[in-house]
Amino acid sequence: MTGQDTPLDSDRTTAAPTAQAVRIDTGTPHPARMYDWYLGGKDNYPVDEEMGRQMLALDPRVPVMAKVNRAFMHRATRWLVGRGVRQFLDVGTGIPTEPNLHQVAQQVAPDARVVYCDNDPVVLAHAAALLRSTPEGATEYLQADVRDPATVLDGARKILDLTRPVALCLVALLHFVSDEDGAHDLVRRLLAELPSGSYLMMTHATADFTPEESAAATEKLKAAGVTLALRSREEFARFFDGLKLVEPGVEVVHRWHPELGEPVPGQDDGVIPGYGAVARKP
Known part of the structure; x- marks a missing residue:
């Protein structure tokens, strides 16, 4: 892909979308803002x-x-760039926290394109x-919902x-999408439009290790209007049906390709309640 023409090659970074007339509900907790708080953001x-x-x-x-x-996102992005991937579609981006995915990818491959x-x-x-x-590269932002994959893909085509x-890339996203909303089907529909050699990068929270605490958390969030669909290892693995999992396959997040010199504050030898995996589309 390096050095070859791609969509919007003459317009590598489009103008930032406007937030004009956007209404932010400050009376109800939101997963993206809670995630920002967990990360120490403001x-x-x-x-x-x-x-x-x-x-x-x-x-x-x-x-x-x-x-x-x-x-995990940083490690997986570097792994993918090392295998020649130069295009990324990150759905469920969340509030920007540096380094963002495009910064990680473009540090290794300046020509990487990220939506x-x-x-x-x-x-x-x-x-x-x-x-x-x-x-050399490009980034774009789409205001769209994973529950509307056609809109996501139509927007992605403008730059990818x-x-x-x-x-x-579906990092810490699908546990906010219930089975009733067709979480597995949404992933299949997104992947169906991507060619052979594409990858799925994904993490997901689970109740496998903390069933009582997870049940209580699910109920508290439900009462606040937030869906939390914690899935088992087997349910998470179903998202990768038809794909070729990268070793070590489905693994607890911090044990997927751990890198020396990348400690996470507060992490010990205990199990962090979430799974991660990367898989290739044949």
């Missing part, structure tokens, strides 16, 4: 911190889980931070060449 509100502290009381490892998810996608107006308000591409391999 783009959250008291209602997000309050719910975050309730989650922390149920399981003190929640902030560590947020950090290991970010570390971010999220339905959260808070992310839209910070989208300019996601569009600081290298001159979907006839060439793409890494579909």
